[in-house]
Amino acid sequence: MPILIAIDASPASAPLIDLARRYCRPGEHPLQVLLAIDPTFAVHERPASYTEQELEEYPAACEEQQLAERALQQAVATLREAGFQCQGCMVAAQPVEAIVDKTRELGCELIIMGHRHLSRLGRLLDPSISSKVIDRVQVPVLVCPAGD
Template structure:
């Protein structure tokens, strides 16, 4: 049975590097890939991909735009991986990224987590510890971290 690997992306251009990394180091015959995108609850208009009513667009334009950007990033990542021959599933959840990543990795009993990393100053890290560091501290599986370009 293929081992599940979790790829945690966001809607930034750095997500492309994560997908490329997974394509390079994973094998379609040995790994089942799960792409997860956690969207900030502030910008979560719906719990899942949906169309937006005119009323929602008028009341929450930034949230609708942010969620649509996230949905497109998730769809593109899955399409790219499927084109490469991977069995791939995806999920978008509203919540704190580290909580969503840890919960999904545990639910899937993942063999590996692939995620990105922002370059922050020491002060930046002190004020806002990185999501990858928070995940690494909470899981018992390897975490492959790809630095942002």
């Protein structure tokens, strides 16, 4: 059964890839890297070429999406170079929904994801993505704290 690695386009994703390389075994664990981008800022729902008009009208959104596409490609390439069978998927969806849906769709046995540090008040007002995922899935979730 596959293992899902949920990343974003930030430098905090690198430790997640390192964690997968350290604890998963090539040939035994197929890996699926998932990157969810906020649908309100997505130019395309999936990686695609940008028209001149899109680049002119939505430069920040195009740049953000291109950054996400490069981060996903780099993560997949790094894992493949380490000998893993690995696929990447970028979706325009809220992260919690995307992670839960992909986990169920693939029948994943484990989720590897990051965690951002929130204050107690912040956690009360809006629990972290990792907390929300843990509450909604029936598989183990390996959470890697964000570096300082």
